[in-house]
Amino acid sequence: MTNTILALIDGSAFSRPVLDLATWAATRNHAPVHLLHVLPPKSLPRVDLSGEIGLGARSTLLSQLSALDEQRASLAMLHGRALLDDAAAFLKAAGISRVTSQLRQGDLLESVAGQEAQAGLIVIGKRGQSADQARGHLGSNFDRIVRAAKLPVLMAPRQMREIRRATIAYDGSPSARRALERMIRLPAYRGLEIEIVRAGHGEDGEAPLAEAQAMLAQAGITATTRLLPGTPEEAILAHLQDSGSDFLIMGAYGHSRIRSLVVGSTTTAMLQKAQVPVLLVR
Known part of the structure; x- marks a missing residue:
């Protein structure tokens, strides 16, 4: 392609x-x-x-x-x-x-x-x-x-503003995995400070983060992980502001049942409020 x-x-x-x-x-x-x-x-x-x-x-x-x-x-x-x-x-x-x-x-x-x-x-x-x-x-x-x-x-x-830090919102969904695979293939994201985040708690929240971190490590990309408290919309938006992240990468639809017709509500809310560039991958 x-x-x-x-x-x-x-x-x-x-x-x-x-x-x-x-x-x-x-x-x-x-x-x-x-x-x-x-x-x-x-x-x-x-x-x-x-x-x-x-x-x-x-x-x-x-x-x-x-x-x-x-x-x-x-x-x-x-x-x-x-x-x-x-x-x-x-x-x-x-x-x-x-x-x-x-x-x-x-x-x-x-x-x-x-x-x-x-x-x-x-x-x-x-x-x-x-x-x-x-x-x-x-x-x-x-x-x-x-x-x-x-x-x-x-x-x-x-x-x-200058892009130095990137946040990956990763929930283990197919679109989130494709976003990660895109990062691995392209040189644009190498050299950035990368943090993988997910809203949730416990092992169910940690497992997808570890998976994403391992995928990036295999490609020679270092990334940190953080499990965020609260709902995805509120937690990720707050993290973008608090961390000073310059870029957000996420799957476009999450687990929506009607992916071909509507953008997931969480995705839409974050797009409306995000003040940084957002890469959406279906």
Whole structure:
């Protein structure tokens, strides 16, 4: 599988953190970056032409609306291309030599799905252009991508900082194991201070931690473990803050029975409140 990083940009306040994360991942994994900006599908102007208005007037109005629609579409295309050009320039200035970009119009999920075969990771902002109106919530596009994407998804928070310490939330589930296996395969996580955590108590909680630690040790990666008191959501979020961790790695769905349709409630809650990048692996 290719290791190309698919970075989704939309011109929001989260576009810069997306580029910062893409730069980090591309540098440490020696990977190319493909930038994608998706414009919404074309839509016909919705105008109520009922009432007493002459045919000539209606035709003139429709013509004017059509021209306005075409002008808006043209400006959106120009704006999208400018966003991609600026993003590519940013990445190249940061030392990423292999950068490609694409401007598409249509459904976001379909556009991303068309790129998944050539990529190994999706980087997307936690929220989009309505970020200021949606503080504390996940953006609708982010939510759709996480639900549908087959690739690991790396969530960019609003503010980025240097990544030195990583926390792995490990519960022994298949998705958590796949997240661990991904860490082992890629060089990005080597050299970081890594701690594996789980909410629980007693031997039932310690066993998965020991398993994860042994898997990393076999790959030459040193990690510490910690069993956290409380519910997963509260315990892991508190740990991120108290430990100064810069990065969270976790399985996307835990033990949800409807994994293909919904993100687990614990996962969703942590994504909403986490202030660090989060790597989600299905």
